[in-house]
Amino acid sequence: MSQTQTTRLEKQKTEQVEAGAAGHGAEPRGKRTEDGQATYLVAIAEALWEEMERDDRVYMLGEDIGVYGGAFKVTEGFYERFGAERVIDTPIAEETIVGVAIGSAMEGFRPVAEFQYSDFMTSGFDEISTALARVHYRSGVPLPVVLRGPSGGMVRASSFHSINPEPWFAYSGGIKIVCPAFPADAKGLLKSAIRDDNPVMFLEHKWIYRRIREQVPEDPDFLIPIGVADVKREGDDVSIVTYGAMVHRALEAAQALEGEGISAEVVDLRSVVPLDEETVLRSIEKTSRAVVLSESYRTVGIGAEVASTIAEKAFEHLDAPVVRLSPPNVPVPFSPTLEDAFLPGVNDIVAEVKKLSAW
């Protein structure tokens, strides 16, 4: 077998693993490396494990999360440790998964429901946007419910396994929405989500799962507050405001721009509800230029919301129009050439930043 063939096969295998159940190739989630680094996936599993150990009211439910360990193997080993009572394999019934989470939260439990893919959150749409989002406002009954699932594209998973569902549910009101980009953020935010008395949607970008690793705190009370953005790279000329896997593309673009003498700041929102306007606006005050980069669709997407906030509240600081960089409202295509063209790439980001810098 030639070197090229071997590489191609390895790449295929990696893509299958990333695609989870659809790729029929899920592999064990693995552990931290010897020097203590954890992947995003391991960090998420650690957060779940620690909170399950800490609080008996926490339990998990979802499709194939128990005996099988989940489509992406996030919950591998949980069934053996915590048993069928706290790691529940459910029927394929998303409305009822959410309903059970609500009903048990009303009775004092703290459910963490896994969606095999966040695409399937729309199969539970009404229970999420009508019930979960509105129980507390109308009755005063807190719903400490976490809905978590893999989101986003970049792994050739096509139309029904690549969605960014956050705009649909941001509109509902009453549900916090977290979209971390790094393992440590994922761990600290998921632990905060489980301890939060409000409903929280926790979106795990599947491209990041096994690709990004870093040092992750082991303190069982390591928490990152929900609703606080983080500047992942300081810069002076342009702000790239983004979240999720696009943070990594933004960082790559910023690196490339540095070579051309342009200093880009990368603001990682980390959560889209609540939106940390203060951190975003502070960055714009400094740079006077904003590229709002999101993997959610352009029209009525999260980027549109962030861009209008900047236009409304930082107008006097802007030296250039606020630019949105997001895919069009088109189903996520499969073929590598199509998906790559569909998603904002590093080159697209570099080009937009350069255009803005010319103002």
Added chain:
Amino acid sequence: MARTQTRQDEQQKAERRLPDDELKRALYLLKLCRYFDERMETLYRQGKLPGAIYSGRGQEGTHIGVVLPLGPDDSLFPTHRDLSAQIAKGLDLKRIMAQFWGRIDGYTRGRDGNSHIGDWYGNKTWTVMSHLPIAYPVAVGAAWSYQRRGEPHVAMAICGDGATSNGRWHESLNWSAVYRLPVVWVVNNNLYAYSTPNKLEFPVPTIAERAAAYGMPGVRVDGSDVLAVEAAAREAVERARAGGGPTLIESVSLRWKGHAGHDPAKYVPKELLEEYMRDKDPVKNFEAYLLAEGVISEQDVADLQAKIEKEFDEGYEFAQASPYPEPQDFAKGLWVEDGYWTSEPGRDGGTEAP
């Protein structure tokens, strides 16, 4: 004739269970709910009541009958049609009426109106939502909680015939049977889903027989006969408490009024409505039965009616005297940390009476 015989059997069975004071309580609830429904409709038609009304008239036998076997720790997940069931579960008429007039003392503090009501912390009832049967999956979660903790409590959910066409109805029955959960599924089959008749909602003769497909018992009862309903519900509740899993109860009656106050319900054949109002009035029939059995006297009935009318008037006065919510508070209560539901009025937990 066969039906009469069945009814006598049911009554004999029920009588063995229900002492006189409980029979009297059932009559009180039936008459209270009927009177409330009629008076509220009058106020609505006089333009004195804001928002909408969803009359449950003619279905009180179902509403009271299914709730009678429930205890304070059992939870109830009703619809907007089932205010009578919530009254039977224990909600306070004063606060119900404050809710109808959008006042701060209503159970939702003006955040919702009419029978979109509930009192989770006080009487364990779900605050009604319109997307039916949205509370069926939630009832599965409550029932799971009782099973997990080994508590002898039961969750009961009610929906109408129309909601059985929705996927969630099937998801919930299926799930509850797979996990053998302590839940009682009630379908208030009042023959019409808004204007849509049974024959356009399901192709099988009865809803109850659908239970077999989920591996649970299904029973169809005459919703005009409160004791027959009570007997069926008691059996289901006891089965659930004992770990025997879910039951489906189809209780049949007719919705005497339109879907909501604006709907004259001309799609209901006149003869059918007349038949139900003449022969299948759950309130009138039960009162006649208790008189015939000597459980109550004509004087008792008159006293009861006077008590109910006084209660209504007091509720009305309370509601009119209750303040409106502060306009600037409209966004509060969305997040737990804003503290609105644990602030005055109301103690911790928020839905307790001030």
